[in-house]
Amino acid sequence: MATVHDIVSFLGTIAPEAWKESWDNVGLLCGRIGQPVTKILVALDPFPGVIEEAVTEKADLIVTHHPLIFGNALMGVTDSSETGRSLLTLIEHNIAAINAHTNLDMAPGGVNDVLALALGLEDITVPYPLGLDADGRAYGLLRTGTVAPQSLDDFLSQVKEHLGCPGLRYADGGKPVHRVAVGGGACGSEWHQAVQAGCDTFVTADVKYNQFWDAQQAGLTLIDAGHFYTENPVVAVLAQKLQAAFPEIPVSISKTHRDCMKFF
Numbered sequence: 001m002a003t004v005h006d007i008v009s010f011l012g013t014i015a016p017e018a019w020k021e022s023w024d025n026v027g028l029l030c031g032r033i034g035q036p037v038t039k040i041l042v043a044l045d046p047f048p049g050v051i052e053e054a055v056t057e058k059a060d061l062i063v064t065h066h067p068l069i070f071g072n073a074l075m076g077v078t079d080s081s082e083t084g085r086s087l088l089t090l091i092e093h094n095i096a097a098i099n100a101h102t103n104l105d106m107a108p109g110g111v112n113d114v115l116a117l118a119l120g121l122e123d124i125t126v127p128y129p130l131g132l133d134a135d136g137r138a139y140g141l142l143r144t145g146t147v148a149p150q151s152l153d154d155f156l157s158q159v160k161e162h163l164g165c166p167g168l169r170y171a172d173g174g175k176p177v178h179r180v181a182v183g184g185g186a187c188g189s190e191w192h193q194a195v196q197a198g199c200d201t202f203v204t205a206d207v208k209y210n211q212f213w214d215a216q217q218a219g220l221t222l223i224d225a226g227h228f229y230t231e232n233p234v235v236a237v238l239a240q241k242l243q244a245a246f247p248e249i250p251v252s253i254s255k256t257h258r259d260c261m262k263f264f
Helices: 004-014 048-056 082-092 102-106 111-118 152-163 188-196 209-217 227-231 233-245
Strands: 027-030 040-043 061-064 096-099 122-125 143-150 169-171 177-182 201-204 221-224 251-253
Touching: 004 027, 004 061, 004 096, 004 233, 027 082, 040 048, 040 233, 048 061, 048 082, 102 111, 111 122, 111 143, 111 177, 111 227, 111 233, 143 152, 152 177, 152 201, 152 221, 169 209, 188 201, 188 209, 188 221, 209 221, 227 233, 233 251
Parallel strands: 040 061, 040 251, 061 096, 177 201, 201 221
Antiparallel strands: 027 096, 122 143, 143 177, 169 221
């Protein structure tokens, strides 16, 4: 029977932990490495609703993109914080938690390749590769590609449709859409790299006010499609890869996890 160690090792083949950003926290964050795995739940975030779903579905492993323990150092595991309560629930129900975060952003076939494909980009490349994987494929943060030349309105409609966004924020750089860069999640600070790569449009999330202005003045259309919506497409792909690698283990995608941000 496959164990948590086997799942961690497999994820290391598609998104090595060495590829993560220095500030990130990835891998096994809760659970025993030798624990047998009989059911896996995959989600973008290890939020309380997902953890309760794992308890209800009798999953003994959750695999997420975002880490449960992140940012400030954890000083204790008590029920006085949401993270502490989540960890206690996992421990009490013998559920392990693994995540692949910025290493999955970088990986071939990871967050940003999946986002580029979801938006219909062709001739997808890694504009600023950090290295090559064992198969000679480049890895790095952003992806660039092309779409048939079109108006911004047409492209915005496609982004909303393909990602299921309830709304978009954008600043019009004044050019038709043809060469597009993507960076799932909070990649607004990378807008200048999109310009340097010769792109007219950049799809990302969590864009700051001044980043919209600066990108527009540089002639780049900057589109904020939401953190959840730019990263969530990878969840289905990750579940497919896990199911293919471990056909004897049922792998399911969270049915409860949604973006908490709403439009009025």
